[in-house]
Amino acid sequence: MIENKLLTVDIETIFTAPGTPGDLNSQSAVTTMIFCNVADPDDSTLALSTGAAGGDTNIDVYLVKSGAAADPLVNAIIKSLRIPAGETVFFDTERVVLGAGDSIRARASENSKVVATVSVLPV
DSSP, X not given: OEEEEEOOSSOEEEEXXXXXXXXXXXXXXXXXXXXXXXXXXTOHHHHHXXXXXXXXXXXXXXXXXXXOOOOTTTTEEEEEEEEOTTOEEEEOSSOEEEETTXXXXXXXXXXXXXXXXXXXXXX
């Protein structure tokens, strides 16, 4: 299963593991997370309007237990990762298993520049 989300400056859910929270028979393995900065690296007007070089932006990503809130002091797994315009970052080495209701949430430092893609397998 693949979930896609265009990130905004607000922390938003990219993926929520299906099932009833607390059900140990319902889990999801995150196999890959991909973050693509879709800004044009050759667009010099972006640097003038945003203050970021060529449309670069930062992302924050959180792994959030069911019923909890995203909190940079508790469940952040990526903090202020700079992604240059036109670049893509892959996280595909380690696996994370989410229980029913657990979620992946993220935000970008600027609206509509980063597409987040999460690939998940039920386990």
